[in-house]
Amino acid sequence: MNDAADVVIIGGGPVGAALALALSGSGLEVTLLEARPAGERASDPRPLALSYGSRLILERLGVWAALAPVTAIDRIHISQQAGFGRAALTAAEARLPALGYVADYMQLHATLHNALQDRGTALRYITGANVSAIRDVEAVSEVEFTAGGVQQSVRARLAVAADGGALDGVADMRSVDYRQSAVTTRLHSELPHRNTAFERFTSGGPIALLPSGDDLALIWSAEHEQAQALCGLAPAEFVAQLERHFGKRLGALAIEGKRSLFPLALRYVTQVTKKRAILIGNAAQTLHPVAGQGFNLGLRDAWELAEEALRSGREALGEPGMLKAYAARRRLDRGGGIWFTDSLVRMFSNDIAPLRAARGAGLVLLGCVPPLKNFVVRRMTFGARG
Numbered sequence: 073m074n075d076a077a078d079v080v081i082i083g084g085g086p087v088g089a090a091l092a093l094a095l096s097g098s099g100l101e102v103t104l105l106e107a108r109p110a111g112e113r114a115s116d117p118r119p120l121a122l123s124y125g126s127r128l129i130l131e132r133l134g135v136w137a138a139l140a141p142v143t144a145i146d147r148i149h150i151s152q153q154a155g156f157g158r159a160a161l162t163a164a165e166a167r168l169p170a171l172g173y174v175a176d177y178m179q180l181h182a183t184l185h186n187a188l189q190d191r192g193t194a195l196r197y198i199t200g201a202n203v204s205a206i207r208d209v210e211a212v213s214e215v216e217f218t219a220g221g222v223q224q225s226v227r228a229r230l231a232v233a234a235d236g237g238a239l240d241g242v243a244d245m246r247s248v249d250y251r252q253s254a255v256t257t258r259l260h261s262e263l264p265h266r267n268t269a270f271e272r273f274t275s276g277g278p279i280a281l282l283p284s285g286d287d288l289a290l291i292w293s294a295e296h297e298q299a300q301a302l303c304g305l306a307p308a309e310f311v312a313q314l315e316r317h318f319g320k321r322l323g324a325l326a327i328e329g330k331r332s333l334f335p336l337a338l339r340y341v342t343q344v345t346k347k348r349a350i351l352i353g354n355a356a357q358t359l360h361p362v363a364g365q366g367f368n369l370g371l372r373d374a375w376e377l378a379e380e381a382l383r384s385g386r387e388a389l390g391e392p393g394m395l396k397a398y399a400a401r402r403r404l405d406r407g408g409g410i411w412f413t414d415s416l417v418r419m420f421s422n423d424i425a426p427l428r429a430a431r432g433a434g435l436v437l438l439g440c441v442p443p444l445k446n447f448v449v450r451r452m453t454f455g456a457r458g
């Protein structure tokens with residue numbers, strides 16, 4: 073089958089789905105191709121900290137209310153192990169209803185998937201569609217995929233790769249191997265978390281404890297071997313190791329969920345556009361989860377691409393001017409997000425004494441210089457436009 077659309081989106085993960093929702097009902101013909109079959113729910117246990125800026129976008133997409141339950145983050149406590157300096161960022165100081173919200177990938181995926189299905193004919197949403205290639209053919213993009221065992225293709229003015237970086241050969245990727253993996257699980261704490269998120273830097277990698285309902289979601293980044301070993305420890309030993317790094321500020325901790333492992337790396341393209349194609353979300357940049365930036369940045373990619381597509385109009389979709397305008401809009405936010413997370417990992421994941429002192433001084437400054445605090449919170453909340 074050969075088909076036509078104005079925009080074809082490859083990948084119905086949270087970023088591709090958000091773009092499809094933002095474009096649906098705009099008058100543009102949109103096709104969304106997702107490899108996962110209908111009815112197969114994402115089985116990804118990673119927790120997601122959504123910024124307040126992401127909440128505003130999800131509200132505009134009409135999905136925020138359906139995302140419940142989410143847990144508000146009112147305070148972020150940042151510290152480093154074996155070193156001085158700490159900082160607290162609060163929603164009250166930032167004059168925001170919350171610094172962010174904790175959901176999880178599966179919940180977000182299910183909510184967006186339901187919303188896509190509710191859009192009916194405003195959107196062509198094909199699940200179980202495995203894309204194998206994106207080609208530039210006769211002034212359109214041709215996307216080849218297999219669905220239901222049948223090889224098919226769609227031609228569109230603009231192809232958007234939102235495949236999370238899974239599709240080979242779309243663009244040249246640069247990568248930095250942090251030699252770290254993240255262990256995720258859920259924990260119960262003796263003392264209430266009071267809607268505080270903790271980011272604790274250790275020489276092996278950052279540890280994040282996020283409020284999630286009455287419990288906590290853990291993202292513990294450590295060197296590969298250590299992370300693997302952590303997954304195999306008996307629950308009591310795992311908690312003892314965690315307390316050795318994190319301390320007892322929440323009283324006794326107990327494991328509530330299964331442990332999962334995610335290898336971590338920075339992967340990014342130097343150019344987010346190709347001929348008649350744009351890369352967004354993790355397909356454009358896959359970040360270390362420190363400071364919870366990846367999805368928030370990808371959601372801004374999707375939102376700003378939708379704005380640019382609607383501003384430029386159907387005829388200009390995929391044309392060099394439109395591609396250039398999109399790339400220019402995203403340059404600062406993307407570059408800032410990549411630089412910010414990469415610098416945090418490099419600066420904090422080591423045991424070098426002068427760096428430890430510099431980090432401590434940086435945390436003290438962050439904790440007591442309100443304009444600096446405000447700058448950091450606004451960038452984390454709204455990106456480069458904050």
Ligand SMILES: Cc1cc2nc3c(=O)[nH]c(=O)nc-3n(C[C@H](O)[C@H](O)[C@H](O)COP(=O)(O)OP(=O)(O)OC[C@H]3O[C@@H](n4cnc5c(N)ncnc54)[C@H](O)[C@@H]3O)c2cc1C
Pocket residue numbers: 082083084085086087088105106107108118119120121122201202203204234235236237238239254256291334352353354355361363364365366367368369370
């Ligand atoms: C442990 C961990 C914790 C994290 N925590 C946070 C956090 O707190 N806050 C935050 O903002 N970010 C966080 N992130 C990052 C966040 O998970 C990603 O940035 C986000 O999932 C990217 O979404 P995406 O839609 O771009 O890609 P993905 O989530 O990878 O989705 C890609 C989609 O494309 C589909 N697909 C792939 N290949 C094809 C193909 N060939 N044809 C058709 N479809 C295809 C897949 O099935 C999938 O549905 C975390 C990451 C990790 C690893």
